[in-house]
Amino acid sequence: MWTKVKVAKQIGVQSDCESAGIALVRDHDFVLPNTKYIVSQKAIALSLRHSILSASAVALVLSVTLVAGCETTSAAQNAKPASTEPAAKPKATPKPLAKGMDSNAALDPFPSTYKPLPGVATAIVGATILTAAGEEIENGTIVFADGKIVAVGKDVAIPDGAKRVEGRGKFVTPGIIDIHSHLGVYPSPGVQANSDGNEATDPNTAEVWAEHSIWPQDPGFNRAREGGITSLMILPGSANLFGGRSVTLKNVPSITEQGMKFPGAPYGLKMACGENPKRVYGSRSRSPSTRMGNIAVARRAWIDAADYNRKWNDYRAKVAAGESAGDPPKRDLKLETLSGVLNGDILVQNHCYRADEMALMMDMAKEFGYKITTFHHSSEAYKLAPVLKEADICSATWADWQGFKMESLDGIAENAGILQAHGACTIIHSDDATMIQHLNQEAALAMGVAARAGIPVSRLEAIKWITANPARAMGIGAKTGSLEVGKMADIVLWDRDPFSTYALAQTVYVDGGIAYDRNDPATHARSDFDLGRPSLEQK
């Protein structure tokens, strides 16, 4: 029987997409003394997507309706509590699977060891606060303690004992979040020995995890922090159709990758459309060598994944029913990742430039019943903005990087502005170790061009491009990405309007601790690699 289900982790019923994004009920959030899957997760997911309410799914209707349209919460995730309905007593005690062989029991084999930096209760007083939750508060105050935001507003009492930080003339924003980074996997210096971002040996390497390539000593993490980056998603490259799993990090100095790993953040699956996979494998006379090959190889993979899912579900159902289940399916890391997408646990982060290819990817997602969370690069997203809005798919793009290859030829700096004008989820990403240091200024470039095009974007909205929207698309939107009570105190204090070219991050707080203070050299992290080398700081 199910004895305890930590549904409380869902933080109640959420009415907005951003919060729902984190209401993931993952397998490992449950205590499952006696696992029973009466109805397969897949079946529930599909039935709900098509609004066919099977008896076993009725209990879910409410929660699914509430989160309808929110890209990061799939029906399947909500479906799982439903399978807690009472089941017949097992007729036989199932033989436990060998350690490491149960794909449900081993979902977090490289757990986060992240510990927030030490911090003190702090009040930043008198700054202009861009909350990324729809407010711009002039002469505002933000209070945070124990790593969480305690109060934000105009007339906020400063708690006794809180450290007071003068914010007059300055700006406060949420910590900047980059949804597309290769820091650590393509670190500096860029030498072959440390080039670990593309397992370009097969068009489907869904089994690789970016976190296993990350070099935490990449000096790029420190430069990014100085630019206000508090969280970032590290993705495998785009050589493959399925590049592997992404990982979300808190941007703090750490000896290990696990020490940076954002606790509870869902995994992403890096997928790629278009030129890169077909070029990489076509040049080796392998499939795919064409765009039609790209889709064919990807569909074959999804079929394998659905079949894998079915085998496990059948097996578990039999075990649960006390029937003879035979040999358990063999755990397969590649299929486990794809299966995680089908079950809604893993968010699809899809590199795709052209509008027509995005439409194909959306059809393929429909065919196999998964959700695309974000199109990355998405140079032509503006051509498809109403469709992307309708499908609630985010577009992560550059301000003005374009035209460096055929599939980015129609990239325009108006992209973000047009997406915003259509009300579609818009994100400015970097995909670059230098650009990540000034995503605020990239956003400003896009704002300028949007204004020129007659579709001006306020900084109230533009700040979301680099905070709340990427947080939502990374599945951490309920925890960080905006300045709201209860969220992580991931905060940047800027010396001026962050959309100015001259803006510099003064203080960067991660979970309420000072991760960087421009005026305090003790906080200026230098990686081990930097030691014993000439530097301005050492002069």
Next chain:
Amino acid sequence: MKPFALALALAVSSPALAAAEPIAIINAKIETVGPAGTLASATLVMDNGKIVAVGPSVVIPKGAKIIDAKGAIVTPGLVAATTSLGISEIEQVPSTRDDGAGGQIGAAFNPAAGVNPDAPTIALARLNGLTRAFLTPVAGRSGNGAHAHDDSAFDTAGGHEQDDPTLFAGQSIGINLSANTPDLIFKTNAGMVLEFGESAAAAAGGSRGASLIILKRVLADVRHFAANRALYDKGEGRDLMVSRLDLEALVPVVQGKTPLLVRVSSANDIRQVLKLAKEENLTIVLEGAEEGWRVASDLAAAKVPVIIDTQAALPASFETLATHLRNAQILYQAGVQVSIMGSRDYNNLRQSRMNAGTAVAHGLPYQAALAAITLNPAKIWGADKEIGSIEAGKAADVVIWSGDPLEGQSYATAVFIAGQAQPMTSRSTELAARYKPSADGIARPAYRN
């Protein structure tokens, strides 16, 4: 070091570029980047392709077209100090690239034939306030940082591979970005481009020392050839390391008549280059110079200008370990003439003004930052008598801005090249117009569903 000689006459205001009527821009805050400095509220008159008057009280000629800037900032047209604009259109499509020649020695390579006035990138750059660009060929390394890990299989034009980079990449030329003429080149043989450091070491077989030997031998050959032309005309000279065309291209360099642009990064390599320039009596300019701040006083003493990317902040390679955001400020303080580049590929070229702003954020004075993207690049390539600042007699390359040009949110509202108003459209703006929501809420794109 010798001052740059103007080896060739400039043709800044060819008939094709002449405007029909005088134009007066009034009520402008003019950043002249010249001796007049900042003019809080002034008038600028251009006629026959040139600036004829600028100042707070200027007589406007009869029949002049008057443009009221309403207090907006006016600057000289921005000048790209080193770029592939117009000779490299789509980085990963080799057929659109004419920015390099390949081969170990490419001194004779002149990119002029590859300049494509129809490249959409030129309009894109122009919309961002660029009016002139100095094209500097690339050697057999690349990506140019554009998208280094996008699994790009392509390096540079002409089918270069990483294993056959060049030492000399070829000659630099100056182009205007006018929409009014197919003949964009206004300065030929502006200088020569040389790789040094990691790239040159790779070209020479693996070490910096080897590249230096090749370099010195080539320079010796050039001098020998220049002094013994008659012998070679008769086919009697001693064997030389490179072709006659390469030798000819290098003669003005060894004579100090045209600058040698050296792509070099580390402090130690810069010291080697300074030593070489002194020994060989070369007029040099540095591109990159990521560790330039460490040898700032040496550079100032040798009067060597630098072209830097002020976004550089990472130890991207083992020759840029001490890269720092304050590079521009420290070099400037030491008295080095600083120019600021965008990324070399056209789509990032637009960032040169933002890079100037970044330098300001990290200590470079505002006026120095403006000069770094206008007058200083013109100085480097010996074109500062004709372009680079708003002064009577110079080409009327003028930009009116929506705000501070160094701010990302600002944009050019009017661009004049040699006195002619430029179209404020590009392939990008046409795409945007097609797909942005229309004012009446009715979508009218050509393609649906």
